[in-house]
Structure formats: C-alpha cells, structure tokens
Amino acid sequence: MLYLENLVYHPPATPEPILKKINLKLAPQQLGLIIGRSGSGKTTLLEILAGLAQKTSGKIYWGDRELTPMELQYLGGIVFQFPERHFCGSTVLEELRLGHPELGRMQVKQALQEVGLEHIALDTSPYALSGGQQRRLALAVQLIRQPNLLLLDEPTAGLDWSMRRQLAKLLSKLKTHWTLLVVTHDAGDLLPIADRCWTIERGKLQSVEPATLLAKDPKINPVLNT
Ligand SMILES: Nc1ncnc2c1ncn2[C@@H]1O[C@H](COP(=O)(O)OP(=O)(O)O)[C@@H](O)[C@H]1O
Ligand SMILES: [Mg+2]
Numbered sequence: 001m002l003y004l005e006n007l008v009y010h011p012p013a014t015p016e017p018i019l020k021k022i023n024l025k026l027a028p029q030q031l032g033l034i035i036g037r038s039g040s041g042k043t044t045l046l047e048i049l050a051g052l053a054q055k056t057s058g059k060i061y062w063g064d065r066e067l068t069p070m071e072l073q074y075l076g077g078i079v080f081q082f083p084e085r086h087f088c089g090s091t092v093l094e095e096l097r098l099g100h101p102e103l104g105r106m107q108v109k110q111a112l113q114e115v116g117l118e119h120i121a122l123d124t125s126p127y128a129l130s131g132g133q134q135r136r137l138a139l140a141v142q143l144i145r146q147p148n149l150l151l152l153d154e155p156t157a158g159l160d161w162s163m164r165r166q167l168a169k170l171l172s173k174l175k176t177h178w179t180l181l182v183v184t185h186d187a188g189d190l191l192p193i194a195d196r197c198w199t200i201e202r203g204k205l206q207s208v209e210p211a212t213l214l215a216k217d218p219k220i221n222p223v224l225n226t
Contacts (some may be wrong), residue, residue: 002061002062003060003061004022004060005024005059005060007057008022008057009045014093017203018203020054021200022205023205029175031172031194032181032198033194033196033197034187036139037189037192037201041201042184050078054069060072062149076150077150079153081157082154082158087095087134092123092126093123095109096141098141111141111144114174115170119226132159133168139170143178149179149180154183154184154186155190165169167189171190182194183200195210197210201205
C-alpha cells in the first residue's frame with residue numbers, strides 16, 4: 001500500500017506550494033490515475049515519489065514503513081514523459097542492461113515478454129522500433145529492476161489511437177503484478193482501467209470515482225470492451 005500523508009512541496013522561490021497537503025492511498029496491484037492540466041504538479045509529485053526530489057513536509061509510506069528518498073528510489077520505477085527521447089543504448093539489450101550489467105539474458109527476455117516485445121531481436125537499435133514499441137521498451141527498462149511501484153508520466157502522450165489502446169491493455173495486464181500510479185492530462189484511454197482516480201488542480205488532489213468521470217464524458221471509449 002502506498003500512503004501519502006499531507007505531502008507538501010514548496011520550493012522557497014515559489015510564492016505558493018506546488019503540492020498542497022496531498023493525501024492518497026493506493027493498494028497493491030491497483031492502478032491509480034491522477035488527472036490534471038499542464039502545470040498542475042503531476043510530474044513534480046512523481047519525482048518526489050521516485051526519490052528524485054525532496055518533499056518539503058508530509059510523509060510517504062509503503063505499508064507501515066515511512067520511506068526516505070533513497071528507499072523510494074529502490075521502491076519505484078519511473079517512466080518519464082517521452083522516455084524514448086532518452087534512450088542511450090545502441091541495442092535493445094544494452095538499453096535494458098544500462099546500469100545493471102549483472103542482468104542475465106533470462107531476465108532480459110522476461111522483461112521483454114512482460115511488455116509483449118519477446119519477438120524483438122536483442123541487437124535491434126531502440127531507434128528502429130515503432131513509437132508504441134519504444135514506449136514498451138521504456139517500461140521494460142524499469143520492470144527489469146523489479147520495482148514495487150511503477151510511476152508513469154503521461155504514458156500515452158504522442159501515441160496514435162491504436163497504440164494508446166494497446167498501451168492501456170498492457171497497463172491493465174501489468175497491474176496484476178505491479179502497483180501503478182499514472183499521471184496524465186488526457187484520461188480518455190486510461191480511465192476504463194483505473195481502480196482509483198484523483199484530479200489535481202494547482203497542487204491540490206481530490207479523489208473522484210472513475211465511474212463518475214466515465215459517465216460524465218461520453219467521448220471516453222471503454223477500451224477494454226472491444
Ligand atoms: N523546483 C521547482 N521550482 C519552482 N517551480 C517549479 C519547480 N518544479 C516545478 N515547478 C513548477 O511547478 C508547477 C508544476 O509543474 P509540473 O509538476 O511539471 O506540472 P505538470 O507535470 O502537471 O505539468 C509548474 O508551474 C512548474 O513550473
Ligand atoms: Mg508533467
């Protein structure tokens with residue numbers, strides 16, 4: 001269980017806090033979805049949860065244990081927005097093994113299988129993959145570390161309609177093993193697979209029922225029913 005208690009982020013240079021007393025509970029093997037406009041604080045929240053930025057106050061627990069930023073780095077795997085722009089391996093194998101040269105072929109194969117890329121040759125250049133495949137590879141790069149919590153920043157941004165649908169299906173499969181926290185400005189494809197949902201506006205988080213949001217927006221396509 002991920003549990004945030006009154007989490008605040010207020011850098012000295014900003015007049016208002018960027019994250020304001022955020023409270024959130026996310027159970028294991030659930031997908032939590034945070035929806036908010038650009039500039040509402042989504043990426044900042046994920047960076048704090050990934051242990052990459054330091055909160056100002058409040059507490060972050062995994063189960064009943066309060067975690068330090070260093071422990072958060074081990075707990076979470078963050079997939080940034082447009083992760084494919086930051087690939088640095090010259091092959092798929094290299095990309096998956098960056099920073100983890102000890103990982104064997106077995107673990108590499110398993111991570112690729114998890115994201116549906118088992119048919120890709122390990123010596124393929126990451127840049128030769130399609131946009132949707134690159135997004136899957138970026139997920140595999142995190143999954144291979146076996147994090148407890150997957151943090152995804154705008155995972156469907158820039159993908160076409162059918163790739164977004166495929167990615168939503170993949171995420172709903174991944175939540176059978178992992179706990180996922182996803183932030184997005186465009187909830188359309190992800191709402192149908194969300195177990196918990198919040199909106200964020202100028203750093204304030206508010207819990208909403210996914211079903212209520214789905215009912216409100218007739219444009220939202222129940223992706224998993226097709
Ligand atoms: N370290 C920082 N110092 C000052 N302002 C920041 C810092 N980090 C983020 N911000 C500001 O906080 C707000 C939220 O940013 P961000 O988390 O990137 O939003 P989102 O991901 O929802 O678009 C923005 O106004 C951004 O400019
Ligand atoms: Mg952002």
